[in-house]
């Protein structure tokens with residue numbers, strides 16, 4: 001079908017201000033906030049690499065230099081660790097950059113919205129299909145299970161259509177997401193879409209399925225993005241371009257209900273939930289942290 005699905009390219013829009021986490025994000029990108037011991041962006045890049053991605057394209061903005069530095073070699077630190085013969089830490093440090101992956105950084109000059117950010121990456125993507133990952137959606141799958149990005153790539157390969165990764169959003173929470181309008185669902189659970197709206201009111205929501213930060217697109221999306229006028233909040237919305245893609249008879253799109261444990265790390269409560277669960281799963285911290293939580297369940301901290 002798509003003989004040009006190689007290399008696998010992923011766009012990470014990371015230009016947002018992270019206002020929900022101020023003042024923590026005043027001088028640090030929100031994608032660099034750590035969940036236990038790894039920044040959010042590292043989880044996203046690991047998910048991309050495990051799904052076969054070889055080109056990581058970051059659309060950055062002001063105050064995002066830390067992300068570039070993070071994925072660069074840390075020569076001084078590495079030579080210190082070589083001198084100290086600390087091979088374990090050295091290995092950890094080097095493994096932040098997946099072997100063989102190319103890292104590309106593009107500046108989004110004006111913060112015109114998520115759709116505009118994705119369009120900024122077009123010169124690095126060309127005619128390839130590509131994935132988009134929003135790092136503040138942290139999606140966990142057990143070792144050995146295909147991760148959400150791999151699930152979407154498989155659906156893209158099977159259908160030849162752009163794929164929106166969705167999940168069930170309870171009640172009013174659908175108002176925080178791009179919401180898909182489903183025409184029908186096939187035996188494999190793949191939903192053919194007839195529309196998509198950005199952050200609808202619950203009463204107007206065409207379904208309870210929201211876009212949870214993972215997408216795989218046909219390159220035709222770019223033509224629609226280029227024509228997309230500012231929408232909700234005066235921003236060029238990715239969701240509006242997806243709606244145009246769905247309406248394009250030569251394109252269309254499907255949605256897949258992603259199999260994963262999801263943490264909305266764009267909110268403080270989601271971030272805290274992720275921190276607790278990832279600490280409990282952590283090989284060195286899990287047991288001692290679980291013990292701490294058991295104590296806390298009966299005795300709250302002093303104010």
Ligand code: G1P
Nearest residue numbers: 114137176177178211212213239
């Ligand atoms: C963005 C998108 C929205 C999507 C959400 C996922 O919204 O515009 O369609 O559902 O990410 O987290 P934001 O959270 O940036 O307001």
